[in-house]
Amino acid sequence: MELLKNARNIHVVICSGTTCYLMGASELFGIEKVLEESLASRINLEGSPCMNLCKGGSYGKAPFVKVNDTLISTATIPKVVEEIRRQASL
Amino acid sequence: MLYNNTATHIRRELLVKVASMAFRGTLTKEIDRIPFEMIPKEKPSIRCCIHHDRVVIKYRLMAMLGFALEKESDELRPLSSYAEEALDRVQVEDPVLTVIDEACSACVQSHYFVTNACRGCVARPCVWNCPKKAIQMIHGQARIDASLCVNCGLCQKVCPYHAIVKVPIPCEEACPVGAISKSPQGKEQIDFSQCIYCGKCMNECPFGAIVERSQILDVIRALQSNKPVIALVAPAMVGQFPGEYPQLVSALRALGFHQVYEVAHGADETIVREAKELVERIHSGETFMTTSCCPAYTRCVGIHVPELKPYISTTKSPMLYAAEKARQENSESLLVFIGPCVAKKGEALQSGMVDYVLNTEELGALLVAKEIDIPHCEPALILNTPSACARAFPIVGNVSQAVGKKVRELAAELEVKPFVVDGMDRQNIKLLRQMVKTKPEGNLVEVMACQGGCVAGPAVINKPVAAAKKIEDWIRKGTLQIKETEPVKVHS
Numbered sequence: 165m166e167l168l169k170n171a172r173n174i175h176v177v178i179c180s181g182t183t184c185y186l187m188g189a190s191e192l193f194g195i196e197k198v199l200e201e202s203l204a205s206r207i208n209l210e211g212s213p214c215m216n217l218c219k220g221g222s223y224g225k226a227p228f229v230k231v232n233d234t235l236i237s238t239a240t241i242p243k244v245v246e247e248i249r250r251q252a253s254l
Numbered sequence: 255m256l257y258n259n260t261a262t263h264i265r266r267e268l269l270v271k272v273a274s275m276a277f278r279g280t281l282t283k284e285i286d287r288i289p290f291e292m293i294p295k296e297k298p299s300i301r302c303c304i305h306h307d308r309v310v311i312k313y314r315l316m317a318m319l320g321f322a323l324e325k326e327s328d329e330l331r332p333l334s335s336y337a338e339e340a341l342d343r344v345q346v347e348d349p350v351l352t353v354i355d356e357a358c359s360a361c362v363q364s365h366y367f368v369t370n371a372c373r374g375c376v377a378r379p380c381v382w383n384c385p386k387k388a389i390q391m392i393h394g395q396a397r398i399d400a401s402l403c404v405n406c407g408l409c410q411k412v413c414p415y416h417a418i419v420k421v422p423i424p425c426e427e428a429c430p431v432g433a434i435s436k437s438p439q440g441k442e443q444i445d446f447s448q449c450i451y452c453g454k455c456m457n458e459c460p461f462g463a464i465v466e467r468s469q470i471l472d473v474i475r476a477l478q479s480n481k482p483v484i485a486l487v488a489p490a491m492v493g494q495f496p497g498e499y500p501q502l503v504s505a506l507r508a509l510g511f512h513q514v515y516e517v518a519h520g521a522d523e524t525i526v527r528e529a530k531e532l533v534e535r536i537h538s539g540e541t542f543m544t545t546s547c548c549p550a551y552t553r554c555v556g557i558h559v560p561e562l563k564p565y566i567s568t569t570k571s572p573m574l575y576a577a578e579k580a581r582q583e584n585s586e587s588l589l590v591f592i593g594p595c596v597a598k599k600g601e602a603l604q605s606g607m608v609d610y611v612l613n614t615e616e617l618g619a620l621l622v623a624k625e626i627d628i629p630h631c632e633p634a635l636i637l638n639t640p641s642a643c644a645r646a647f648p649i650v651g652n653v654s655q656a657v658g659k660k661v662r663e664l665a666a667e668l669e670v671k672p673f674v675v676d677g678m679d680r681q682n683i684k685l686l687r688q689m690v691k692t693k694p695e696g697n698l699v700e701v702m703a704c705q706g707g708c709v710a711g712p713a714v715i716n717k718p719v720a721a722a723k724k725i726e727d728w729i730r731k732g733t734l735q736i737k738e739t740e741p742v743k744v745h746s
């Protein structure tokens with residue numbers, strides 16, 4: 165159990181396709197800076213090309229972020245942090 | 255203020271909607287629906303009621319169609335009719351900013367406000383010290399009469415309870431030249447004879463009441479016409495989008511641009527000419543010269559610091575050299591400058607050299623409307639590479655560095671001392687005013703209206719620090735690439 169708590173097992177994917185970027189994804193990369201060290205060391209942060217969630221007029225919901233299997237739309241730093249905390253405490 | 259907030263979100267969403275409709279050719283048919291789609295009756299309103307919200311959306315759309323809201327004569331005129339007119343227009347026009355007075359919340363009249371912390375003390379230093387007798391005691395508390403208050407702030411300083419607060423008017427506070435002020439009705443209005451197009455008010459207004467008049471429709475029409483359209487891409491754009499610059503080039507081609515031209519090539523020309531000019535000026539005994547590439551700065555000098563005008567380099571901006579070159583190669587083409595700047599719209603109009611200007615956000619909206627994902631684009635092959643110095647122009651300090659370096663090549667005996675004015679706030683404009691008399695601590699003065707350089711322009715979508723890093727990374731990589739592919743020179 166201890167081992168698991170220390171592993172980088174929270175996978176955060178910030179969509180950096182054109183739509184998500186236009187709707188503010190660039191700012192979300194600042195997330196590591198606002199997380200405390202114990203959490204920051206557990207996340208694995210990466211960008212992704214368009215995840216195909218923005219098509220069909222749903223660009224209003226961009227930017228999209230995935231925290232493991234949980235999808236966050238209209239993502240903001242506080243929203244993503246909250247989800248990371250939730251998963252970290254599982 | 256942070257770049258991403260509800261106001262920016264709404265603006266970008268609207269831009270995408272307008273662009274999609276325009277590309278599909280359904281703009282006049284569909285545009286009147288947008289305010290209702292954006293503000294459906296089931297959702298809570300942002301302002302007093304959904305009707306007000308919808309009217310504000312309508313005005314935002316009018317500005318996106320390119321209209322000056324100050325000129326509205328018939329409130330009943332539907333968006334579709336504006337769209338029709340916009341689709342027929344042959345020429346875009348000045349001024350490039352406009353105020354949505356329905357969105358302006360008419361912030362406080364007086365900047366100072368007495369809070370409940372006021373104890374109605376016996377000493378009453380506020381009443382005693384107010385030079386305009388604007389403070390009275392009402393029900394045991396001080397009250398400021400806004401019609402008399404001159405915003406001197408003395409009352410705030412003398413209150414022993416810190417009961418008086420300063421409530422700023424963000425747009426007025428942001429404007430470095432006092433060009434924006436309240437109309438007798440209490441709404442903000444821009445005096446365009448004073449405005450320098452720096453765009454600072456636009457980002458600072460929490461109600462998003464100050465907006466750019468967009469040229470997206472004109473650009474979309476150009477792309478759909480049979481004329482070749484050339485994108486003149488500002489070096490700052492390298493830091494603005496996901497993916498790498500060669501992918502952005504492909505994305506622009508996919509959008510319909512026939513050719514993508516790096517404005518950094520123009521910057522290379524600017525470097526050489528400005529360096530030569532500085533050498534000449536120093537030889538003829540002049541003490542300093544300022545750069546000329548920032549259009550908000552040159553406009554500011556023209557209007558507010560005329561005595562500094564002779565010191566501005568007569569060298570043209572990178573955009574204009576790039577435009578000259580592109581025109582020479584293809585006189586039939588339409589030129590679209592793409593950058594993070596509001597003032598470039600003004601410069602394009604005044605010079606007559608560039609047909610249209612798109613800002614970062616507007617280009618982003620066109621790409622989204624066309625569902626072009628930059629990270630998915632094949633990188634284009636870039637054959638003709640500008641210098642690293644030229645590509646670094648959008649980061650503050652680099653223009654004077656580049657020119658200085660060139661001067662050393664031309665006249666090794668001259669010492670170039672750059673002096674950088676980073677950002678035009680009130681303080682720095684004062685500094686510019688004094689410069690002619692007191693002489694700056696350098697002989698090459700670089701002035702950037704935006705603090706940090708163009709990477710911090712009013713219409714960026716990436717954070718300035720991140721954008722600057724991306725540009726630097728690309729310069730490193732870009733120059734490496736050329737080294738690898740450069741043909742081996744054979745000495746004869």
Ligand code: FES
Nearest residue numbers: 179181184217218
């Ligand atoms: S750009 Fe993020 S889902 Fe398409």
